[in-house]
Amino acid sequence: MTTVQGQAPTLAEATATAAAVRHAVQQVVVGKDEVVDLALVALLAEGHLLVEDVPGVGKTLLAKALARSIDCSVRRIQFTPDLLPSDVTGVSIFNQERGDFEFRPGAVFANVVIGDEINRASPKTQSALLEAMEEQQVTVDGRTYPLPPPFLVVATQNPVEMDGTYPLPEAQRDRFMVRVAMGYPRPEDELRLLGTHVGTDPLLAMSPVADAEEVRRAVAAVAEVHVSEALRHYVLALTQATRTHPDLRLGASPRAGLQLVRAGRALAALVGRDHVLPDDVAHLAVPVLAHRLLPSARGRTARKDPATVVREIVAATPVPGARG
Structure with missing residues (x-):
């Protein structure tokens, strides 16, 4: 390219x-x-x-x-x-x-x-x-x-x-x-x-398909993908819900919300879309948020890991334009 x-x-x-x-x-x-x-x-x-x-x-x-x-x-x-x-x-x-x-x-x-x-x-x-x-x-x-x-x-x-x-x-x-x-x-x-993969290293056959400058330009373009105000409120609702959930003792930080928005832009760019959808945020909620969270004593007793809690929060949070 x-x-x-x-x-x-x-x-x-x-x-x-x-x-x-x-x-x-x-x-x-x-x-x-x-x-x-x-x-x-x-x-x-x-x-x-x-x-x-x-x-x-x-x-x-x-x-x-x-x-x-x-x-x-x-x-x-x-x-x-x-x-x-x-x-x-x-x-x-x-x-x-x-x-x-x-x-x-x-x-x-x-x-x-x-x-x-x-x-x-x-x-x-x-x-x-x-x-x-x-x-x-x-x-x-x-x-x-x-x-x-x-x-x-x-x-x-x-x-x-x-x-x-x-x-x-x-x-x-x-x-x-x-x-x-x-x-x-x-x-x-x-x-x-x-x-x-037996007897051969598949990495040896790989050749670069992009360079650092192309990646820098891609990153700059992704940063311009549109995020609506309603979607920002949706991200805020998700992160705040993790801070008050009884099954968690450590919720998502403000950095987590920022990174969820940035990840949503990147996911939209992967399919060539110039705006982020609520589905992008919901899809990314577990891989972006769950590893930052710590379960409470109640959560450990119920054997609910943070990923399960995040899925419950996503299911319970109104989606912009769909309800609420």
């Missing part, structure tokens, strides 16, 4: 870029179209993606495929218990020849950062990503270094019940726009994997 330099980015450009990346990733991540679309939502909305599931279902494969489909800088961080915050952000080292300190960037200095098994590192190391994910910059020894746009963190994690894992801090979970679960493939998709 080519773009005309100097012209304002268009929605058609964004939709075409997203379609090309989607097709490339779907050739590798088989049978997970919904997961791929949510990954693209995070990319187009300048968010970050958290992929959570048991080992062996393709979490890292999704992250790598998304990164390989874009011609941009990519760094991978393997999170381990002995990983240090400076390994992520960078460190200032004294240069004897110059007689001064020089900054050596860490692995976070890339357009796409793959954080593999992020919850196997200590909370202190996990927190090294907080500033980068929220402000797209890193501060080391009092100096601030900007990160290159576009900037996307794709982190994978195993369920907290697995050995050797730490729960992600609430502040870090809140910085991930979207959380997805891969799930096991359907039998027909797994049979296809057994025929095409």
